[in-house]
């Protein structure tokens with residue numbers, strides 16, 4: 001059976017709603033999965049919730065609910081809906097309370113209980129699991145035993161420690177120390193990034209203790225019962241880690257394994273935050289060795305999102321970023337893009353809403369959204385809204401093809417090397433290249449000069465670059481990029497087919513769009529936000545006093561005859577370009593019902609970018625005497641609100657040319 005791509009995320013505690021950190025790991029896993037599916041590999045993506053143990057037990061108690069009732073509520077009313085909102089295409093939402101998992105945990109414990117292992121520390125064959133008395137410190141919140149030395153060295157808050165004496169079951173983890181070290185040394189890609197690998201190697205140079213894998217029910221009953229010791233439940237980590245193999249259909253008894261599990265295990269990559277590297281690199285790896293299973297190909301520990309000044313996010317500090325609000329305000333695709341683009345996968349990064357807004361506007365609204373909107377509107381205006389054929393000369397085609405080919409390679413390398421930020425950088429470069437190409441080839445000038453073949457080449461380059469960018473960015477921004485493909489008249493399956501061919505070696509030639517097929521301009525893909533949207537600004541702003549409008553003196557009366565002298569008409573903006581010499585001015589082409597559009601120079605740049613204006617319906621003063629504004633002729637004026645700076649354009653929905661009175 002051929003091996004499938006298999007990615008896992010940690011399973012998350014259900015003692016709160018998902019926040020940006022949980023979203024981060026899971027979005028990364030989703031993007032890797034979608035990429036594999038797009039390039040034609042079979043892929044399986046497992047995520048879910050970790051429902052047993054002290055923390056969940058306490059949260060349920062505080063809510064006055066049964067533990068399972070609390071978990072059901074959190075999963076159905078928080079985790080699954082938020083994961084749907086984040087557009088996560090997991091194959092299974094794993095719950096440690098699922099019946100198949102409980103069966104696997106118990107069978108694994110039974111299996112291990114019957115086994116022995118050679119323990120280099122005693123020089124003898126020893127039982128894999130054993131019962132022993134423990135007397136010492138216990139950290140209640142983290143559910144771990146703490147050594148005398150750790151306590152003496154002040155590594156823990158004394159008020160969070162309890163002194164306990166109890167009998168427990170232990171896993172002979174220390175017996176695997178040398179084997180694990182040897183595995184990590186022989187497989188440089190096993191723990192990534194490199195710095196984290198060194199941390200684990202450092203940890204393994206000190207003696208490795210055995211792992212306590214039970215908790216007496218008398219202290220905390222919420223967990224998987226140990227089948228041969230019914231007064232105990234399984235330690236939550238020992239239970240939870242097994243999800244990664246339960247999720248494949250594995251069972252300790254070969255007769256009970258689901259067909260197909262071997263195509264999944266060992267996992268291609270297991271993603272986790274750096275906070276839980278030891279539990280994975282050491283507990284999980286030695287558990288797998290004990291169970292006779294292979295180790296995953298890669299454990300990738302990514303960094304932490306902190307507050308903007310590098311502080312750990314925590315509910316008590318009130319600095320947790322509300323990922324649901326971000327999605328409501330900016331849309332899911334923008335959030336997915338930002339999280340994967342902003343920081344290198346593996347490093348920490350500080351989150352700020354301002355940083356989000358800046359990148360959103362720069363990359364999504366300006367670069368990508370602007371390229372698409374310009375290319376589509378200009379093709380609609382000058383080439384009948386269909387994909388133009390390349391001219392004989394095929395101007396700019398070779399250079400642009402080379403850029404597109406490089407972007408495909410960059411994306412593929414970034415995604416297979418767990419570097420989504422580099423993948424996105426490579427794909428997004430196409431948007432900047434495309435805009436620069438439009439600025440330099442100046443299709444409006446070519447159009448004015450009547451050079452239709454050159455207009456066709458110029459716009460074909462821009463449209464094809466949009467297609468390549470959309471195809472590459474789909475795994476990260478599925479909905480928006482499929483919308484962009486639709487504007488270009490292409491279906492997701494056609495984009496995938498193209499990608500597979502190109503990855504199989506077909507040269508990139510910017511010929512993906514069928515000549516003559518219809519394009520759709522519609523609204524820009526990403527609405528620009530000049531200011532922080534209100535819902536987020538309100539998080540920080542003290543309630544503001546009502547702004548007092550500055551009094552602008554009223555003007556003297558005019559007779560109706562004077563007003564009626566103005567020829568006001570409805571108009572539609574067809575094109576908008578920056579004024580070559582003045583920062584505050586835009587040069588517009590406005591249709592007002594005449595055979596040719598009118599050129600109007602308007603001082604509205606402080607409020608509008610050219611791309612925001614295309615297609616807008618406005619009111620034009622048509623009989624204003626033409627004038628030159630900084631050297632460019634203006635044949636009329638738009639009506640706008642705002643005494644000095646423009647606040648809004650007066651808009652109508654009447655067809656261009658309709659009289660306004």
Ligand code: MSP
Nearest residue numbers: 010011012013021022025050240241272273304305
């Ligand atoms: N239940 C355990 C994991 C068991 S896996 C067998 C657990 N759960 S958790 O709810 O605390 O989630 C931890 C994971 O959430 C981290 O490893 C990381 O993937 C993600 N993040 C939580 N906060 C984070 C940040 N602030 N930044 C980035 N990711 C972080 O531990």
